[in-house]
Amino acid sequence: MEGKPNEIIKNSTQDDKLKEVRVEETGREKLKRLREEVMMMEKVNIPEDWGQEQKLNDWVDYTMFNAFLAPHSLIVSARDALIANACKPKSPRLRTSTSF
Structure with a gap:
């Protein structure tokens, strides 16, 4: 059964009851429909x-969170300790040689 997105297709069953089947709409079809709807609108009203x-x-005020953070x-x-550790001369690396 093929149909347009969101089209309701009616099928008659053995009991002659109408059954509604909603056709699945893919992501690409949703984007296409949204683009068409936006293009049809002349102006989008955004209030000041x-x-x-x-x-x-x-919500933007984050001073309450400062109490939970570590003191400056x-x-x-900690940063100074990391810098000092990086500046220390490195110990010679253990080298292995394989000579046959």
């Missing part, structure tokens, strides 16, 4: 204010 800006500002001094000292 949506009335929830204060909630967004509260620990981060700096």
